[in-house]
Amino acid sequence: MNTIEIKNLSFDYNGLCLLDGVSLEVKRGELVRLTGPNGSGKSTLLKLIIGELQPKGGRIRLFGQDISAFRDWRKVGYLTQNKAGQANFPASAMEVVMTGLYGEKGNLRGRALEALKLVGMEGHKDAxxxxxxxxxxxxxxxxxxxxxxxxxxxxxxxMAGLDAEACEMMYGILFRLAEEGAACLMVSHDISWRAHIPRGRTLCLEYGSVVELGREQLAREMENRHAHPGRAKV
Ligand SMILES: Nc1ncnc2c1ncn2[C@@H]1O[C@H](COP(=O)(O)OP(=O)(O)OP(=O)(O)O)[C@@H](O)[C@H]1O
Ligand SMILES: [Mg+2]
Known part of the structure; x- marks a missing residue:
């Protein structure tokens, strides 16, 4: 069973076609990177997957279930692209991490502290x-x-805004989560992915559809981070 299964998805913003026939799959244990030019629809695709936007056509399944029937949203974590607005309320780092555990039982502070340690921020827990x-x-x-x-x-x-060391730390965490069975779809332009190419797949969203990039196309993307490799199938 695929954790994400998208078939022939289409989406318009006010009649302007953005996604047209997008199909992709992400399995348990996989870290999949989604790249593509600015404005190609990557963030929109994630919003469709979490049900924040409604597709014009096609199908999205999560954990084998159509998203119209899917209710187990606790299984799904979503990091938005624009986080600036989230910084404007008076809460500590620890309190923000604990909002992710709302409704759960057990030693929640312990879990939050463990996560802060993982990302090297335990020293800022009360900031x-x-x-x-x-x-x-x-x-x-x-x-x-x-x-x-x-x-x-x-x-x-x-990886946006993270220094090289923090990026590597983040990749380490994400690959470990994948090894433990999580599925991860990550939008990223980050070229430090170069070192991890053998461990994950890269998809490219361009001109409304998604293609998987092969080794040569990936090498080209990494050589020139502003160039996009085009739509050639692999
Ligand atoms: N709420 C909206 N209403 C109308 N158009 C929108 C809306 N949100 C996004 N768009 C348009 O849809 C297109 C895709 O936006 P999206 O944010 O999905 O791109 P992206 O691939 O994530 O780009 P980036 O790499 O810059 O983050 C853009 O042209 C954008 O202007
Ligand atoms: Mg985006």
Whole structure:
């Protein structure tokens, strides 16, 4: 069973066709990277997968179930692309991480602290999030997802704003989660993916559809991060 299964998905913004015949699958244990030019529809695709937007046509299944019937959203973690607005309320890093555990039982503070340690932010647990830097806030939002132990992670540019060391730390965490059975679909332009090519797949969304990039196309993308490799099938 695929954790995400999308068949022939189409979507319009006000009559303007954005996605046209998108199909993709993500399995348990897989880390899949989704790339593509700015404005190609990557964030929109994630919003369709979490049900925030309704497709014009096609099908989305999560854990084998059509999303219209899917109710087990606790299994799904979502990191949005624009987190600036989230920093404007008076809460500590620890409190933000704990909001990801709402309704759960057990030692929640312990779980939150463990997640903060994973992303190297335990020293900032009592800091107001409005006083954190962009990269630090990014780590806190990741800790919030990690604490919740989701089975599916949908991450919109999780590496944005992270320094090289933090990126490597994040890849380490994500690959470990995948090894433990999570499925992860990550939107990213990050070229430090180069070192991890053998461990994950890369999909490219361009001109409304998704193609998987082969080794040569990936090498080209990595050589010139602003160039996109085109639609050739692999
Ligand atoms: N709420 C909206 N109403 C109308 N058009 C929108 C809306 N949100 C996004 N769009 C348009 O849809 C297109 C795709 O946007 P989307 O945010 O999905 O792109 P993206 O691939 O994530 O880009 P980026 O790499 O810059 O994050 C863009 O042209 C954008 O202007
Ligand atoms: Mg986006």
């Amino acid at each position: 107001l999030i409005g006083r954190l830097s962009g990269g630090q806030l990014q780590r806190i939002m990741m800790a919030r997802l990690l604490a919740a132990r989701h089975e599916l992670l949908l991450l919109d540019e999780p």
